[in-house]
Amino acid sequence: AGPGRAMRAAGAALAAAAVSAVLLAVAAWRRARPVREVLFFPSRPCCIEALLAEAAEPGAPVRPCPCPLPSGDTALSRLVRRLLSARRSLDLCVFAFSCPQLARTVQLLHHRGVRVRLVTDAQYMGMHGSQIGRLRHAGIQVRHDQHSGYMHHKFAIVDRRMLITGSLNWTAQAIQSNRENVLVVEDAEYVKAFQDEFERIWEEYNPANYKFFP
Amino acid sequence: AGPGRAMRAAGAALAAAAVSAVLLAVAAWRRARPVREVLFFPSRPCCIEALLAEAAEPGAPVRPCPCPLPSGDTALSRLVRRLLSARRSLDLCVFAFSCPQLARTVQLLHHRGVRVRLVTDAQYMGMHGSQIGRLRHAGIQVRHDQHSGYMHHKFAIVDRRMLITGSLNWTAQAIQSNRENVLVVEDAEYVKAFQDEFERIWEEYNPANYKFFP
Numbered sequence: 001a002g003p004g005r006a007m008r009a010a011g012a013a014l015a016a017a018a019v020s021a022v023l024l025a026v027a028a029w030r031r032a033r034p035v036r037e038v039l040f041f042p043s044r045p046c047c048i049e050a051l052l053a054e055a056a057e058p059g060a061p062v063r064p065c066p067c068p069l070p071s072g073d074t075a076l077s078r079l080v081r082r083l084l085s086a087r088r089s090l091d092l093c094v095f096a097f098s099c100p101q102l103a104r105t106v107q108l109l110h111h112r113g114v115r116v117r118l119v120t121d122a123q124y125m126g127m128h129g130s131q132i133g134r135l136r137h138a139g140i141q142v143r144h145d146q147h148s149g150y151m152h153h154k155f156a157i158v159d160r161r162m163l164i165t166g167s168l169n170w171t172a173q174a175i176q177s178n179r180e181n182v183l184v185v186e187d188a189e190y191v192k193a194f195q196d197e198f199e200r201i202w203e204e205y206n207p208a209n210y211k212f213f214p
Numbered sequence: 215a216g217p218g219r220a221m222r223a224a225g226a227a228l229a230a231a232a233v234s235a236v237l238l239a240v241a242a243w244r245r246a247r248p249v250r251e252v253l254f255f256p257s258r259p260c261c262i263e264a265l266l267a268e269a270a271e272p273g274a275p276v277r278p279c280p281c282p283l284p285s286g287d288t289a290l291s292r293l294v295r296r297l298l299s300a301r302r303s304l305d306l307c308v309f310a311f312s313c314p315q316l317a318r319t320v321q322l323l324h325h326r327g328v329r330v331r332l333v334t335d336a337q338y339m340g341m342h343g344s345q346i347g348r349l350r351h352a353g354i355q356v357r358h359d360q361h362s363g364y365m366h367h368k369f370a371i372v373d374r375r376m377l378i379t380g381s382l383n384w385t386a387q388a389i390q391s392n393r394e395n396v397l398v399v400e401d402a403e404y405v406k407a408f409q410d411e412f413e414r415i416w417e418e419y420n421p422a423n424y425k426f427f428p
Contacts, residue, residue, distance in 0.1 A: 038407040042363060095381075149256060149391030152381050165395065167309075167366050167381065177363030179415065181379065183397070183404065190397065193252040201393065 034186035037082075041168060041180035043075035048101055051077060055084045055108055075182070076175055079164070080105050082184055086114045086158045091198045093119045093153040096127070096169040103131035107138050118142045119201050121151040129171075143205035151201070155194055162186045163194050248400035249296075255382060255394035257289035262315055265291060269298045269322055289396070290389055293378070294319050296398055300328045300372045305412045307333045307367040310341070310383040317345035321352050332356045333415050335365040343385075357419035365415070369408055376400045377408050 049065035065071070083090065083105050090109055097103070097120060110116045118135060122144040125132040136142050145151040155165035166182035168174050185191070203209075263279035279285070297304065297319050304323055311317070311334055324330045332349060336358040339346040350356050359365040369379035380396035382388050399405070 036403060038404060040407075040411055145393070149387070149393070152388065152392040152394050154381055155395065165380070165397070167368055167379075173363070174366065178366040179359070179363070180366050181369065181408070181411070183379070189250060190252060193254075194395070197254055197395070 035082075035162060035184055036186070037078070037184035039075040039078055039166075039182040039184070041075050041175055041182070042177055043077075043175050044072070045069050045176065046074040046077050047071045048077055048080050048105075051080055051084065052104060052108060055112075076101070079182060082158065082162065082164055083109065083156065085162070088159050089115045089117075089157075091117050091157040091160075091195070091202075093151070093155050093198055093201065094170050095121045095150060095152045095154055096124045096171050096174075097131050097135075098127070098129040098171045099175060100131060100172075102170045103134055106135060106140065110135075110138060110140050116140050117198075117202060119151060119153075119198070119205060120144050122146060123150065131170075143202060143207070145205055146210055151205075153197075153201075157191060157195055157198060160195055161191060163191045165194065249376060249398055250400070251292070251296075251398035253289040253292055253380075253396040253398070255289050255389055255396070256391055257291075257389050258286070259283050259390065260288040260291050261285045262291055262294050262319075265294055265298065266318060266322060269326075290315070293396060296372065296376065296378055297323065297370065299376070302373050303329045303331075303371075305331050305371040305374075305409070305416075307365070307369050307412055307415065308384050309335045309364060309366045309368055310338045310385050310388075311345050311349075312341070312343040312385045313389060314345065314386075316384045317348055320349060320354065324349075324352060324354050330354050331412075331416060333365060333367075333412070333419060334358050336360060337364065345384075357416060357421070359419055360424055365419075367411075367415075371405060371409055371412060374409055375405060377405045379408065 047065050047067050047069035048071070049067070050062050050071050053060070053062050071077075080101070083102075086109050090106065092106070097118075106116055106118070118132075118140055120132055120142060124130065125142075125144055132142055153165075154167065154169055155163065157163055163185045164182060165185070166180065168178075168180040168182050174180055261279050261281050261283035262285070263281070264276050264285050267274070267276050285291075294315070297316075300323050304320065306320065311332075320330060320332070332346075332354055334346055334356060338344065339356075339358055346356055367379075368381065368383055369377065371377055377399045378396060379399070380394065382392075382394040382396050388394055
């Protein structure tokens, strides 16, 4: 039985090694695979406090939130997770921005040292509930149009690598009540097109270029 | 000089064959390559009469349009071309639809036998300039929401194969004055997600399901 047992042990070790190799390969493939995601709204209501707390202090013990909302996997929590993955830059181009949860997400990134640039629409930035003042107050650079047409884009670029774009304005109404879509695309060609558009708008809306009419 | 000339001729024939092979390969690759396009608005003003005339009567001599607009390559003409490529179906989910040129495009597809289904927003479909009445009058099936949130999508699916989606409402103001984006994506994964969303909405907005409150 001695040699038989040794062979069975060797076989088991070999099988375990093979399984580990396959698991490692799958994990590597998952890491390497570009993100492709579609989010549809309205999102189920959810609490994103745990997400924000973990992003603010990674590894710190999370205090349970006293609010009654579940903290499950929803379109909103997925959007927040994608934004929180930013390490270097976040370029935002959003027509209407009044959702406090998304404003806190952006503010948190800014505090973490991520370079945030925000473009928005002049007519909508002054509306009730707009988060633009709060974000400017926090030190985030904001630029806006100066013409009659709307700056109607709703996209974000994370680390010049991931494009988040769709029909969704960053408002509580849109998130909770509207039928909306958001595409998450990690694709160099699409990202470049939107990054170029962002840089064009960022320069065009530079306050140094403002025209004042008497 | 006889054998030399023959060899030069053979060499030239060989080079021509090689060039043809490369050109054919490039053409095949182009045909097989899925469409990936990003359109940014505002679009330069353009006349799409020639495009519509060619789609209505392929091969017929095109009468020049008397309007002063150029008929060049613009974001609008590209969008119209993509829509006109429909052969079997066009599934439309558009919040605001008041652009007469896009309404004519959709109507033309309907007359050509393409199965058009249109979902829109109840609050916006009755607004000034809305094309929904005209499209219904032409015999196109239209469904709309019956709740307080907006049906805020702006996407089209051509032949269950090509997704056209972005921030752009189908209004003249959006096309001519706003900063907007439209992605054109021929990708089975993204198309399926949006096709499923369309079918969900189409069923949910079935008039048989309307609720009438006293």
